[in-house]
Amino acid sequence: MKLSRRNFLKRSTIASATVLASPVVFRQSAFASDKPILLGSLLDLSGGLAASGVPMKYALELAVEEINAGGGLLGRPVKIVGYDTQSNIQLYSQYAQQLALKDRVDVVHGGITSASREAIRPTFDRYRLLYFYNVLYEGGVCDRNTFCTGTTPAQTVQKLVPYAMDHAKGKTAYIIAADYNYGQITAKWMTKYVQDNGGKVLETDFFPLDVTNFGSAISKIQAAKPDLLLSALVGGNHTAFYRQWESAGMKGQIPIASTTFGLVNEPETLAPAVSNDIVGAYGYFQELDTPASTKFVEAIKKAHPDSPYISELASATYEGVHLWAEGVRKAGDIDRMKVIEALEGGVSFEGPSGMVSLDKATHHTTRNAYLAKVADKKWDVLETYKDVEPSDTASVCDLVKNPNDNKQYVIEL
Structure with missing residues (x-):
């Protein structure tokens, strides 16, 4: 018909x-x-x-x-x-x-x-x-x-970036973000807060929402050797980045802090080897x-x-x-x-x-805002910021x- x-x-x-x-x-x-x-x-x-x-x-x-x-x-x-x-x-x-x-x-x-x-x-x-x-x-x-x-960003990113920098080995950061206004503007806030805390952003890469292959991006990050990776990737397709990051042997080499990780169920759907120790800050965690x-x-x-x-x-x-x-x-x-x-x-x-x-x-x-770290498929809430x-x-x-x-x-x- x-x-x-x-x-x-x-x-x-x-x-x-x-x-x-x-x-x-x-x-x-x-x-x-x-x-x-x-x-x-x-x-x-x-x-x-x-x-x-x-x-x-x-x-x-x-x-x-x-x-x-x-x-x-x-x-x-x-x-x-x-x-x-x-x-x-x-x-x-x-x-x-x-x-x-x-x-x-x-x-x-x-x-x-x-x-x-x-x-x-x-x-x-x-x-x-x-x-x-x-x-x-x-x-x-x-x-x-x-x-x-x-x-x-003033409620969460402002808390996330200083915490992540304090727990990194140095003061340089690399930013990856979704290529539309959320990712582009959030990347600017990330850059501001890195600089406010005495750091430097080595490079910022943007990715359309339909991108699922991050091989070349990971190679660029490896070459840049930042002390911290900041992520504002968005949606189910971008979840592929974290699997590919772990497969490339980068897990544990460079810590990750994200403004979006967990909003698409990542801690529960990804293996602990992929998601453990990623840090996030939100207005709520179910834990x-x-x-x-x-x-x-x-x-x-x-x-x-x-x-x-x-x-x-x-x-x-x-x-x-x-x-x-x-x-x-x-x-x-x-x-x-x-x-x-x-x-x-x-x-x-x-x-x-x-x-x-x-x-x-x-x-x-x-x-309120909360800062947490992934541990075995759940968020461990570390900090609470009132009002x-x-x-x-x-x-x-x-x-x-x-x-x-x-x-x-x-x-x-």
């Missing part, structure tokens, strides 16, 4: 919405109104980023289940309308318009890579649809319609030994025993949904501007990562003074 591309995309859209929309059982006695508040979700549940997107979906569903179990919002249930963006930027753009124009959702939580965020953020600005981006990223987004709940973290992990694992590693991406998604819900409660309304103003008035949530508070001027979060502010984005973004800003700044270093 022949199927045109237009009909295929149309059928795929309908199928994705049907499969991914979370079931909500409406009982007359449970809510004052059966008309649901619609929460849009755009996440990569297949393709190279699925190991990150799937736990984010589970965390989002858990947050909505908790909200509904507590009576919903404004006496109404919350219902998820979700699409699998399949690690495809074109589908992000397509489904963003679908959520805004056809589904007419009240808020969107979604996006993983910075490229996906920048593909959909203008759409939500255009159609005045509130947007939450719940992912660690390179910083600089300044948009009153957007809230960014994950960590920025955190706190009641809130344990409860969060157990809830997801109970519902989804086969869930990939539960990283900052999942915890920030869970916390982002609850922060939005607090804004709706505070506003007493689902109206976009009323919710934004309520969120700007000061909203916090005690989540699995600790206390998370929204910053009025930047729409980012002040949150770290997004000072990098704060240096370029002030939505109190400039409420009409709606762009991403490249922070001058």
Whole structure:
């Protein structure tokens, strides 16, 4: 049977919405109104980023289940309308318009890579649809319609680089990163923090997301002989680097610190010989030994025993949904501007990562950061940094003074 591309995309859209929309059982006695508040979700549940997107979906569903179990919002249930963006930027753009124009959702939580965020953020600005981006990223987004709940370089990279340099044999570093805005900008932050700590970056190499062969790159690193390797590689394809690094006999020769390792389930899927001793810094690790973290992990694992590693991406998604819900409660309304103003008035949530508070001027979060090292397929949390502010984005973004800003700044270093 022949199927045109237009009909295929149309059928795929309908199928994705049907499969991914979370079931909500409406009982007359449970809510004052059966008309649901619609929460849009755009996440990569297949393709190279699925190991990150799937736990984010589970965390989002858990947050909505908790909200509904507590009576919903404004006496109404919350219902998820979700699409699998399949690690495809074109589908992000397509489904963003679908959520805004056809589904007419009240808020969107979604996006993983910075490229996906920048593909959909203008759409939500255009159609005045509130947007939450719940992912660690390179910083600089300044948009009153957007809230960014994950960590920025000032919260994690600033902790990671000095620690890694202190535990290296010398002060020279080599940087490898994904070739798009996250990797390019993060590499600049890495360079700044290396230099701030008396070091020197010998070279920086960028790799498209589809690259899987790193033989020549490893040869270049061997020739350069750095004291430390800093990685901002992204996605399932780039995981191949670490296997090839170990196969080349480099494991243990040059220590690795990464801003992304573990976000695609690497410690659990790679052999300990490949992943042991890699250092990372995030806003959350599932190994955190706190009641809130344990409860969060157990809830997801109970519902989804086969869930990939539960990283900052999942915890920030869970916390982002609850922060939005607090804004709706505070506003007493689902109206976009009323919710934004309520969120700007000061909203916090005690989540699995600790206390998370929204910053009025930047729409980012002040949150804890953690530094850890891989040991036998798990993260060993070594350091905790309390209430770290997004000072990098704060240096370029002030939505109190400039409420009409709606762009991403490249922070001058």
